[in-house]
Amino acid sequence: MQAWHVHEIGEPSEVMRLTETERPTPGAGQVLLRVRAAGVNFPDALMCRGQYQVRPPLPFTPGVEICGETADGRRVIATPALPYGGFAEYAVADAAALLPAPAALDDAEAAVLHIGYQTGWFGLHRRARLEAGETLLVHAAAGGVGSAAVQLGKAAGATVIGVVGGAGKAAVARELGCDTVIDRHAEDVVAAVKQATGGRGADVVYDPVGGDAYAQSAKTVAFEGRIVVVGFASGTVPSPALSHALVKNYSVLGLHWGLYRTKDPELVRHCHERLTELAARGAIRPLVSARVPLEKAAAAVQRVAAGATTGRVAVVPGAEHGTL
Known part of the structure; x- marks a missing residue:
């Protein structure tokens, strides 16, 4: 599969490298997910720079929120278990933390809803x-x-x-x-x-x-x-x-x-239910200003870090084109 790897600390556009690698192997209580779309977040840039509170071991794949698909075809929202982040064709996540993707949102919108x-x-x-x-x-x-x-x-x-x-x-x-x-x-x-x-x-x-x-x-x-x-x-x-x-x-x-994911995970699920209801009645809809293919992920992270985008940017593996 293709995945972005960070082998050293620095600016995303300089240290993120798209590589061919094996699919990650899930650990105990984890599942392998096919990435349908991944949201680009400011913490992705901070992790590349070594400035985030979470510092995954090198090399790691950035991408802290995704809309993915389980082996049995369920469409879910997940926070990937680093170092196997979402800027890849496949990611790993904790099975107990998976949330159903709202039917009212497409893959890119669902990917950027969670955080x-x-x-x-x-x-x-x-x-x-x-x-x-x-x-x-x-x-x-x-x-x-x-x-x-x-x-x-x-x-x-x-x-x-x-x-x-x-x-x-x-x-x-x-x-x-x-x-x-x-x-x-x-x-x-x-x-x-x-x-x-x-x-x-x-x-x-x-x-x-x-x-x-x-x-x-x-x-x-x-x-x-x-x-x-x-x-x-x-x-x-x-x-x-x-x-x-x-x-x-x-x-x-x-x-x-x-902290709520570890201190009160049930409240996170309650929140997701409320967000799903709001999305179903059209009260919220994530503003996705750009949908880019996997090969443009590093450029997308750099632009988000620079404050040069509006709304959210989503990386969509398999997409044929995209602009930033």
Whole structure:
């Protein structure tokens, strides 16, 4: 089979190599899956760089979420068991963690549903307790993580403000359903949020960016608001001023979704059932901006790492063409 291997640490476009190799052999409690589609995630780039909290042994195959097919023909969503990741024709996954792929979504959409939308659901509902009628501010609203939060926020009955970088991403955020879109390249984010909320601020802020975005979050969160820290795509990890949280009466909530898979896997399944229901009634649908063949996986990871894409990118083995 064909699979991408990372033999040394570095930039994805430089260290990912497409090779011919044997199909992986499942271990105890694991299954072999034919990869129908694999989602490209920022953690894939971090693993190539040796900067992710999970560091698989070299060589490894990136690709942390897939839509796959079991030997008996079931279409499933899975998180591959590294080092046998999803950027390959076959991957390995834990049998107990397999989830049925929603019938309402095609392979590429199903492949990118799991991490982004589970993260959004846990962040907005489990951690922030978002309620209908509240205002949700989403940083990087046109990106993979942000676009999921926008759709989930609208499905929950919230008013959604999306912050993006550039006119093209602003158009995408509007199509996703944002009630207000702020282009950080052309507008003062803090002033624009205060204007959109009548000076009150956002009840919930969803921040996968960190850096300057977190500083803006602290200035725009409402009384008794909640800032959900999802990641640091900017590359800068902020140091929040706890005295500011005290005097302004807001909460800073961390979210490491992966912990739920070990601490409370039944809650992960419950979330998947809710997401499947939302997909069935059309309330959510992953924005797949590009479907690329397996041979373009390294370029896709590099572009996602650079923030040069909107929505999600999916690698589809067997696809004849694709653009980025």
